[in-house]
Amino acid sequence: MKQPFARLGLIFVLSSGLLASMSAGAEENIATLRNGPISEEADPPRISRTNDSNERRTRNYPMQPPMIPHKIDGYQVDMNANQCMACHSRRNVQESRAAMVSVTHYMDRDGNFLASISPRRYFCQQCHVTQTDAQPLVANDFVDIDDLLSETPAATH
Amino acid sequence: MSSPSKYFSIGFLSLGGFIMGILFWGAFNTAMEFTNTEPFCISCHEPIYQELQSTIHFTNRSGVRAICSSCHVPHDWTDKIARKMQASKEVFAWVVGTINTPEKFEANRRRLAEHEWARLKANDSLECRNCHEFEYMDFTWQSQRAVDQHSTALADGEKTCIDCHKGIAHRLPNMSGVEGF
Numbered sequence: 001m002k003q004p005f006a007r008l009g010l011i012f013v014l015s016s017g018l019l020a021s022m023s024a025g026a027e028e029n030i031a032t033l034r035n036g037p038i039s040e041e042a043d044p045p046r047i048s049r050t051n052d053s054n055e056r057r058t059r060n061y062p063m064q065p066p067m068i069p070h071k072i073d074g075y076q077v078d079m080n081a082n083q084c085m086a087c088h089s090r091r092n093v094q095e096s097r098a099a100m101v102s103v104t105h106y107m108d109r110d111g112n113f114l115a116s117i118s119p120r121r122y123f124c125q126q127c128h129v130t131q132t133d134a135q136p137l138v139a140n141d142f143v144d145i146d147d148l149l150s151e152t153p154a155a156t157h
Numbered sequence: 158m159s160s161p162s163k164y165f166s167i168g169f170l171s172l173g174g175f176i177m178g179i180l181f182w183g184a185f186n187t188a189m190e191f192t193n194t195e196p197f198c199i200s201c202h203e204p205i206y207q208e209l210q211s212t213i214h215f216t217n218r219s220g221v222r223a224i225c226s227s228c229h230v231p232h233d234w235t236d237k238i239a240r241k242m243q244a245s246k247e248v249f250a251w252v253v254g255t256i257n258t259p260e261k262f263e264a265n266r267r268r269l270a271e272h273e274w275a276r277l278k279a280n281d282s283l284e285c286r287n288c289h290e291f292e293y294m295d296f297t298w299q300s301q302r303a304v305d306q307h308s309t310a311l312a313d314g315e316k317t318c319i320d321c322h323k324g325i326a327h328r329l330p331n332m333s334g335v336e337g338f
Contacts, residue, residue: 052300053301054300054301054302070300070302071300073213074211074212074213076324076328076329079331080328080329080330080331080332081324081329081330081331081332081338082338083324083329085338086321086337086338092337095310096306097305
């Protein structure tokens with residue numbers, strides 16, 4: 001009758017040791033993500049600067065939504081106003097010299113053209129984003145399609 | 158009032174009048190200045206003060222900031238008195254509670270904003286220019302977008318600050334039909 005309890009005790013000791021080692025491992029992993037042990041307040045990274053050069057960037061692929069080459073701090077895009085469209089709408093581009101949003105943005109989902117920007121395209125930052133000078137946390141091995149096509153077959157055989 | 162004073166000397170009266178004048182003027186001006194302070198404005202306009210707090214006119218790298226009266230009350234004395242007299246109507250609105258709930262305020266936001274746009278349009282954005290003087294703008298330190306607008310439309314007087322910089326310190330009202338939106 002005593003043996004089952006002994007086994008249970010052994011299992012408990014082993015499993016608690018295993019749990020302890022697992023939690024230690026988890027702590028190490030978290031530490032690499034947050035630059036310090038979880039019990040300490042880590043120094044936050046500096047806020048990176050938004051690119052404000054106003055120079056259009058090359059799209060990485062044809063369907064990429066163009067990136068925003070300027071600061072948009074405090075721009076109001078809600079039920080009352082869309083401050084992006086104060087420059088980028090059809091009627092305002094001549095004065096603002098900004099790029100007009102694509103005509104697709106004036107279409108509803110059935111392909112009908114509307115007088116103003118389509119509600120489904122209203123929230124600009126769902127697709128269009130600013131760029132900062134932050135360094136990528138993870139390396140990116142994306143290759144532009146033109147570069148891929150121009151590579152010689154000998155290099156890839 | 159038609160006969161000279163029987164009991165007080167001319168010296169006492171003129172000196173007394175002078176001292177009382179200083180006291181009354183001082184009290185008047187102090188009371189007037191009090192109505193220009195932030196706590197006085199916030200006692201009614203608390204919600205819009207909260208909107209200001211996330212903008213660059215409240216918090217920024219150099220710590221220079223605008224208070225309500227910096228933009229909403231003329232700095233020049235005569236214009237300030239005129240504005241303060243106008244504000245007596247706003248005291249009436251406060252008494253009857255025209256915008257005493259967030260819902261009422263939202264319903265009136267466009268009308269109130271239009272008053273301020275019209276005022277700044279009429280005085281060529283004077284309250285902006287009290288700090289942001291065009292003469293001293295260095296275009297070489299502005300972004301290309303800012304240079305494009307400031308060196309053309311603003312420089313030749315075709316536009317004034319408020320034409321483009323609406324909603325710079327508060328949330329915008331419903332902008333449908335407003336020029337440029």
